[in-house]
Amino acid sequence: MKTKLFYAILLAGTISCSTESSTINPLSTTKSEEVQNFEKSIKSLFRPENAETPEEMRTHKPMELSDRRKGILIPSAIELIKSSGVKEKEINEVTQGDKEKILTWAMKVYNAKIDQINENSKLR
C-alpha cells in the first residue's frame, strides 16, 4: 500500500510540475504577447465593424457573443492556448472546432497566467 501511495504521489507531482512549467513562465511579471493579443481582440469587439448586427441582437441573448463575434477572438485564443504548451492538433481534437470550447479553454489559460503574474509581482 505504501509503495502504491508513493508512486501515486510521485506521479501527481510529476504531472503537476510539468504542467506548471509548460503553462506559465514562473518568473514573469509582465503580460506575454499572447495575453496582450487576446486582450486586444476582446477590446476589438467594441469597434463599430465588430458590433452586433440587428439580426444578431434578435437571435442572441444580450450578453452572448454571436458565432461571428466569437470568431474574431478565436485566432488569439488559439495562440494563447498554444503558449501554454498545447499543440494545435490537440486543441482541434479536444474542441472539434467548437468556438465556445476554445474560448472557455483560452479563458482558463488567461486567468492562470494573470494569477501567476500577480503572484510574481507580490514576491518582488
Place this chain on the structure above:
Amino acid sequence: MKKILTLLFGLTLGASIFAQIDPATGQGTIHIWNTDDYHSLNLNFTLFTVNPTTCSPSFQSLGPSIPLPPGQLTKYSKYTDSDTAAGHPYPIDSWYDGSIYSPSAIPPSVVYDQRWAYVKFELREPSNPGQYIPGMSGSVGFYQSCTGIPNYLAGSSTGGTYSFEVKAYVIGGDLWVEFH
C-alpha cells in the same frame, strides 16, 4: 486509502466552496477593464453579488479603496482571493449585507450559490479624485432578470467634457465589463 480519498475530497470541496464563480466549472470570474479610449479617468467602483437561483441580492463590496486607473484591467474570482491578504492589487477587504463581513467570515453555505452580479461605478479625474463628475456614473452587469441592471450604458458629463460607454459580455464563461 479511504482516508486519502476522504482528504482529497475534502480539499476539493474546500477549494470550490468559497465561490462566486461556478464551483462545477470554475467559470464566472468577473473582469473589469477601464480602457482609456474615450477618456483617461479613474474608475471607482463597488461590486454586487446575487443568488441567481432565488434572485436574492447577496453582498456589496466595501471597496476597493484603490480606483482602477485608465488603461488597467483587473479580475475577481472569489471573496477570499480578492482581499489585501491574498495580495489582490485592487483589494476588497469587507462585504456588506446589512452587516459587515471580512471575506473569510462569510459562511461557505451562504457563499456557495452566489455569483458576481453587477458593477456600480463613478469615473473621476485622477488629478481631482474628490470631485464627483455628474453624468459619469451608473451600474452595469449581469442577471438582468434578477437585478434589472442593464448590460450596456453610455453617458456624458454635464457640459460634454467627457463621455463613456460600458458593456457587459460573457466570454468563455467569464464575465467581462469594459469601460470605454
